[in-house]
Amino acid sequence: xxxxxxxxxxxxxxxxxxxxxxxxxxxxxxxxxxxxxxxxxxxxxxxxxxxxxxxxxxxxxxxxxxxxxxxxxxxxxxxxxxxxxxxxxxxxxxxxxxxxxxxxxxxxxxxxxxxxxxxxxxxxxxxxxxxxxxxxxxxxxxxxxxxxxxxxxxxxxxxxxxxxxxxxxxxxxxxxxxxxxxxxxxxxxxxxxxxxxxxxxxxxxxxxxxxxxxxxxxxxxxxxxxxxxxxxxxxxxxxxxxxxxxxxxxxxxxxxxxxxxxxxxxxxxxxxxxxxxxxxxxxxxxxxxxxxxxxxxxxxxxxxxxxxxxxxxxxxxxxxxxxxxxxxxxxxxxxxxxxxxxxxxxxxxxxxxxxxxxxxxxxxxxxxxxxxxxxxxxxxxxxxxxxxxxxxxxxxxxxxxxxxxxxxxxxxxxxxxxxxxxxxxxxxxxxxxxxxxxxxxxxxxxxxxxxxxxxxxxxxxxxxxxxxxxxxxxxxxxxxxxxxxxxxxxxxxxxxxxxxxxxxxxxxxxxxxxxxxxxxxxxxxxxxxxxxxxxxxxxxxxxxxxxxxxxxxxxxxxxxxxxxx
Amino acid sequence: xxxxxxxxxxxxxxxxxxxxxxxxxxxxxxxxxxxxxxxxxxxxxxxxxxxxxxxxxxxxxxxxxxxxxxxxxxxxxxxxxxxxxxxxxxxxxxxxxxxxxxxxxxxxxxxxxxxxxxxxxxxxxxxxxxxxxxxxxxxxxxxxxxxxxxxxxxxxxxxxxxxxxxxxxxxxxxxxxxxxxxxxxxxxxxxxxxxxxxxxxxxxxxxxxxxxxxxxxxxxxxxxxxxxxxxx
Numbered sequence: 001x002x003x004x005x006x007x008x009x010x011x012x013x014x015x016x017x018x019x020x021x022x023x024x025x026x027x028x029x030x031x032x033x034x035x036x037x038x039x040x041x042x043x044x045x046x047x048x049x050x051x052x053x054x055x056x057x058x059x060x061x062x063x064x065x066x067x068x069x070x071x072x073x074x075x076x077x078x079x080x081x082x083x084x085x086x087x088x089x090x091x092x093x094x095x096x097x098x099x100x101x102x103x104x105x106x107x108x109x110x111x112x113x114x115x116x117x118x119x120x121x122x123x124x125x126x127x128x129x130x131x132x133x134x135x136x137x138x139x140x141x142x143x144x145x146x147x148x149x150x151x152x153x154x155x156x157x158x159x160x161x162x163x164x165x166x167x168x169x170x171x172x173x174x175x176x177x178x179x180x181x182x183x184x185x186x187x188x189x190x191x192x193x194x195x196x197x198x199x200x201x202x203x204x205x206x207x208x209x210x211x212x213x214x215x216x217x218x219x220x221x222x223x224x225x226x227x228x229x230x231x232x233x234x235x236x237x238x239x240x241x242x243x244x245x246x247x248x249x250x251x252x253x254x255x256x257x258x259x260x261x262x263x264x265x266x267x268x269x270x271x272x273x274x275x276x277x278x279x280x281x282x283x284x285x286x287x288x289x290x291x292x293x294x295x296x297x298x299x300x301x302x303x304x305x306x307x308x309x310x311x312x313x314x315x316x317x318x319x320x321x322x323x324x325x326x327x328x329x330x331x332x333x334x335x336x337x338x339x340x341x342x343x344x345x346x347x348x349x350x351x352x353x354x355x356x357x358x359x360x361x362x363x364x365x366x367x368x369x370x371x372x373x374x375x376x377x378x379x380x381x382x383x384x385x386x387x388x389x390x391x392x393x394x395x396x397x398x399x400x401x402x403x404x405x406x407x408x409x410x411x412x413x414x415x416x417x418x419x420x421x422x423x424x425x426x427x428x429x430x431x432x433x434x435x436x437x438x439x440x441x442x443x444x445x446x447x448x449x450x451x452x453x454x455x456x457x458x459x460x461x462x463x464x465x466x467x468x469x470x471x472x473x474x475x476x477x478x479x480x481x482x483x484x485x486x487x488x489x490x491x492x493x494x495x496x497x498x499x500x501x502x503x504x505x506x507x508x509x510x511x512x513x514x515x516x517x518x519x520x521x522x523x524x525x526x527x528x529x530x531x532x533x534x535x536x537x538x539x540x541x542x543x544x545x546x547x548x549x550x551x552x553x554x555x556x557x558x559x560x561x562x563x564x565x
Numbered sequence: 566x567x568x569x570x571x572x573x574x575x576x577x578x579x580x581x582x583x584x585x586x587x588x589x590x591x592x593x594x595x596x597x598x599x600x601x602x603x604x605x606x607x608x609x610x611x612x613x614x615x616x617x618x619x620x621x622x623x624x625x626x627x628x629x630x631x632x633x634x635x636x637x638x639x640x641x642x643x644x645x646x647x648x649x650x651x652x653x654x655x656x657x658x659x660x661x662x663x664x665x666x667x668x669x670x671x672x673x674x675x676x677x678x679x680x681x682x683x684x685x686x687x688x689x690x691x692x693x694x695x696x697x698x699x700x701x702x703x704x705x706x707x708x709x710x711x712x713x714x715x716x717x718x719x720x721x722x723x724x725x726x727x728x729x730x731x732x733x734x735x736x737x738x739x740x741x742x743x744x745x746x747x748x749x750x751x752x753x754x755x756x757x758x759x760x761x762x763x764x765x766x767x768x769x770x771x772x773x774x775x776x777x778x779x780x781x782x783x784x785x786x787x788x789x790x791x792x793x794x795x796x797x
Contacts, residue, residue: 040740040741043741053717053724053727053749054724054740054748054749055724055725055726055727055738055739055740055748055749056724056727057740058727058729058738058739058740058741059727059728059729059738062728062729062730062731062738063728063731069741315731332728332731337608337609337626337629484732484733485732486732487731487732487733488731488732489708489728489730489731489732489733489734489735490608490610491609491610491611491612492599492610492611492612492613492652492655492656492708493612493648493651493652493655495708495732495733495735496652496655496656496658496659496733497651497655498732498733499659499685499686499732499733500655500658500682500685503682503684503685503686507684514683514684520681520682523647523650523651523654524651524655526644526647526648526651527647527648527651527652527655529623530615530623530624530644530647530648531612531615531623531624531648531652532612533609533610533612533626538623
């Protein structure tokens with residue numbers, strides 16, 4: 001055990017000592033950067049420095065996919081095999097990398113030069129098939145030529161109205177000079193904090209992360225809550241399969257997010273903010289760090305409100321707001337029971353507003369335009385612009401900004417329609433936790449109210465397109481695998497249900513269904529939906545139950561039905 | 566202050582702050598539990614105690630939800646029974662429940678079939694017998710968290726155990742899976758005391774069950790003392 005030189009380690013992690021347990025994820029990231037993995041001797045040192053019990057530190061390492069407590073390869077390839085990438089040949093890439101290195105998925109070769117992993121969605125769906133090599137996104141993977149591109153992924157941004165994305169897709173991050181003064185923040189500061197909140201409420205802005213909670217109401221709750229220290233948290237743990245909007249907003253126009261957080265901080269009376277960036281986006285970290293230093297130099301950030309970045313470490317569940325708090329606090333990402341809600345008991349037990357990246361990006365626009373100006377965009381019940389992550393079998397996958405109210409048909413036409421001249425079979429709405437739409441639903445207007453009436457969740461804005469030739473059972477199998485991999489294991493319905501669901505969906509995709517599997521899927525699905533502790537479990541069967549309703553032929557138990565329904 | 570609510574069509578009055586679990590008891594509608602223990606913090610993990618509350622979209626865990634004036638609660642609705650039965654079936658298809666008579670009785674009550682999920686992966690792990698005080702048989706562990714909690718803030722502040730893995734693969738574990746004597750464990754026995762399924766068991770009980778006679782077990786202890794005497 002003495003082969004590890006610990007002198008560098010103490011230097012690297014000393015800065016986290018004052019944070020105590022809350023410094024655990026940053027310290028483990030630093031340590032892993034030095035040694036490539038987290039040997040026991042190194043972890044013991046981290047635990048001592050931060051004064052965290054050894055077993056708890058081990059529990060944290062075990063929880064997050066991107067921390068390794070055994071040696072891994074110098075090069076770690078993470079190949080996304082979730083639905084959007086699977087449509088574009090992800091399995092072939094995984095197989096090729098494995099056979100070329102004589103290993104199985106999730107193994108390291110004998111000389112520790114390479115590890116190949118099957119990865120959950122990397123948020124690069126418009127570039128499918130996508131992968132990561134160490135800390136870089138690998139796009140334009142060409143198996144025949146053996147090439148891939150490790151530079152910052154190009155943002156493919158389209159749409160009929162570019163308000164939130166006006167600075168996106170320019171091929172480089174927008175600097176403060178490009179962005180200009182934080183004029184919306186200035187405007188907000190001319191108003192009282194009550195008036196800012198009243199404006200946000202009047203504008204009808206609701207959260208864009210998936211839950212669609214009214215933003216102004218959330219802010220008001222935190223503003224009125226007892227407590228001297230309050231927090232604004234930016235939820236950038238984007239991990240819903242098929243979602244990549246926050247990646248583009250943060251990497252192309254970070255100041256829009258920071259200005260949104262400053263406005264929130266002013267309205268709520270918070271002096272501290274956190275951006276929790278998903279662990280699979282390390283390549284965006286320097287962009288945000290640079291933007292934060294620019295904002296500090298310009299006086300937008302500092303004593304009255306400042307922001308710290310936290311990098312996640314591979315756990316979809318940390319997108320759940322209370323699990324995200326636990327993660328910032330240096331713990332396993334277990335969601336908390338609610339109530340109490342974050343507005344009164346959030347990060348470090350203090351009143352906290354947690355908003356999605358896209359929600360925060362709406363604020364400079366909303367304040368500039370005022371509530372009535374903002375309401376000119378979109379529909380009466382769904383005001384504002386909306387980002388849609390279009391992936392799968394369309395001619396032009398990418399990020400589309402449209403006002404609420406455009407129909408699905410119009411959105412698909414903007415994306416060039418179904419690729420290769422094929423016809424539409426299904427659209428997965430809202431991601432893994434979403435639901436399937438059938439071709440006869442393409443005239444649905446993309447608004448909260450219309451989608452709700454059609455039984456389709458808007459979720460995080462995922463529109464994943466499947467043409468007539470696709471076997472949706474394969475898609476369901478991947479969704480099942482995703483949830484089984486990402487369940488935190490806290491409550492029984494999800495811990496056990498995601499595993500049982502995966503097993504049944506595996507059988508279904510492999511044509512080996514057992515009598516009674518449909519009924520089992522229903523019981524498992526409804527039990528997770530009804531009885532799970534958090535949103536992950538409550539939606540882990542959502543797409544499956546919707547497929548059973550929309551495409552019952554897929555689930556006929558006695559014979560292998562045709563792929564198309 | 567007192568709270569009036571309806572449980573299974575029956576009106577009951579309970580002190581303010583009572584949970585639905587307590588209210589159910591008072592109304593003569595006992596609600597089943599697995600992870601709940603009166604001496605540990607309730608985390609609403611097992612969800613066996615879920616009940617249907619009028620006006621709530623989701624089933625509510627009775628162990629932590631407080632009674633509210635005018636609340637209407639159903640403890641045996643169709644949705645409740647389906648959730649309980651399915652959770653029990655999924656649990657028995659994953660965990661060895663042979664040492665959990667209370668859960669087995671619950672399975673009979675809810676008509677839960679141990680064979681409901683054929684070809685299901687089970688959590689099968691070898692018994693950990695690494696200290697003279699107790700054994701750890703995690704194939705029998707239902708992840709109620711009580712042992713982790715009493716080892717930490719709920720009682721002992723020893724922090725010898727936490728978790729490894731996540732999701733279905735979660736297991737109670739020591740630091741880098743060290744044997745218990747190499748951890749901060751002080752062998753207070755509280756974890757063994759709160760284990761509901763025989764996953765943690767006194768070594769003596771384990772040896773007796775595995776056919777050792779009391780004399781043989783005594784001899785083992787004598788042997789230790791003799792070695793110690795020799796060493797001195």
